[in-house]
Amino acid sequence: MKNILTLQPINKIQGSIFLPGSKSISNRVLLLSALAKGSTKLINLLNSDDINHMLNALKKLGINFVLSHNKKECLIMGNDGIFKPKKKIKLFLGNAGTVIRPLTALLSLNEKCDIILTGEPRMKERPIKHLVDSLKNGGAVIEYLEKKNYPPIHIKGGFKGNKFIKINGSISSQFLTSLLMISPLIKGNTVINIYNNLVSKPYIDITIKLMKVFGIYVENNNYKQFKIYGQQNYISPGEYIIEGDASSASYFLSAAAIKGGTVRLENINKNSIQGDIKYINILKSMGAIINYGKNYISCTKNTLKSINMDLNDIPDVAMTLAVTSLFAKGITTIKNIYNWRVKETDRLQAMSNELKKTGAKIITGNDYIIIFPPKYINKVIIETYNDHRIAMCFSLLSLSNNSVSIINPNCTSKTYPNFFKEFKKISFYN
Structure with a gap:
């Protein structure tokens, strides 16, 4: 019934x-805190399914954190760089686009890994092709496990980066957000070129502003091209209050x-x-x-x-x-x-x-x-x-x-x- x-x-x-707390900010700062050097206290974290999927994923990937009883405060011990899981992991991410897209990019930075990302039936109908294509062009090995161009995906790592990365901006701004967030961790400098009209530009503004809070500057050339220096570290701000x-x-x-x-x-x-x-x-x-x-x-x-x-x-x-x-x-x-x-x-x-x-x-x-x-x-x-x-x-x-x-x-x-x-x-x- x-x-x-x-x-x-x-x-x-x-x-x-x-x-x-904002969902868009909560999931971004959880991931940035996990990548950062130092511990970060997040205040007014949203308590919802999408945030719980991110927290569960971080836990399985070896990130330590302490969540308050009401789940609105979280102290995250930063990893000071990319996650390096040693074993095969399967992550169920519900229907959370703000989790699966950034994690796809981030986990592909491993030299070698064995990670499956999956989710609810609707997640398997939400496109991820443009992001995966950009990562594959930089050396990543990613396989579709069911329907081509859609989750679930099997990530085996290998993304070395490209000096010039191309991404289609017309479907989801989360693809670009994912590439922006990993770019400082790549050895070389990165230039991301957008083709087709970029949708949901304010969400890119959120990403860039939060990266700045964690010590990373992104050069935005009219939402057509983005430049980021490589070999950088995210640095914890110590505390961040989520609006x-x-x-x-x-x-x-x-x-x-x-x-x-x-x-x-x-x-x-x-x-x-x-x-x-x-x-x-x-x-x-x-x-x-x-x-x-x-x-x-x-x-x-x-x-x-x-x-x-x-x-x-x-x-x-x-x-x-x-x-x-x-x-x-x-x-x-x-x-x-x-x-x-x-x-x-x-x-x-x-x-x-x-x-x-x-x-x-x-x-x-x-x-x-x-x-x-x-x-x-x-x-x-x-x-x-x-x-x-x-x-x-x-x-x-x-x-x-x-x-x-x-x-x-x-x-x-x-x-x-x-x-x-x-x-x-x-x-x-x-």
């Missing part, structure tokens, strides 16, 4: 939320914009290093009232109007916008989001299917979605496709005058296990 959560119609949204997750912030901000009251989000500010912080500007341009201070952002309801935007840089919050647009006046167009198709599910197809249930008219193309909001939002049952972001963004339908039922609500454990508990905290009913 399917697990279903029904959210009753909410009359008003009001309150304060302390945001959990709140800007993607998770989008659901609460939208809830306030639709049916506030005011929602105040602690542990994040407008100078966040995450690209998804741009969502506050999107809501502002739609009519919401946004305020911010030293370590908070707040949003207050106002009449929302539609928007027409290219959201290639911030595809995750584009999903929140799609559902929010059901409550706006006019037709909303979200463009340049082809990479929705290669995420946790084919998000373009999934969002179209579920938005139509509300009574909205939806038009989709290869890389865009157009949303004509309905006069009245139907009572619906949302299929989540085991995709955490679909579960979270469609919770906003409870702000209509109808309940919404979410199939498999526990899929939010990928990035935000307590989401529905936190959402309830700011929800007031008739």
